Amino acid sequence: MPTDDEVVQTAAEAAEGLIFARLKNSAVKDFDVTVEFEEGVLDVDVYLNAPEADDDEEIAEDAALAAQSAVDELFADAEE
16 A cells, blocks of 8 residues: 555656646746645645646646546555
């Protein structure tokens, strides 16, 4: 079973990875990934300020979904 710290780290890395897979570093003015994992409940909030990107809100939503998927995979791998 993954530790809470592993869950948070995995989620944050996945969200950040998706952001920078879709946008150049120079296109991102600011971003923040907040991850909480308490009592088995994952909460991911992604803020993205990328003025040159037309779809920065969509990228932020996708980053949160990527974080959730990465955590799901982490737990699935732990069960095997």
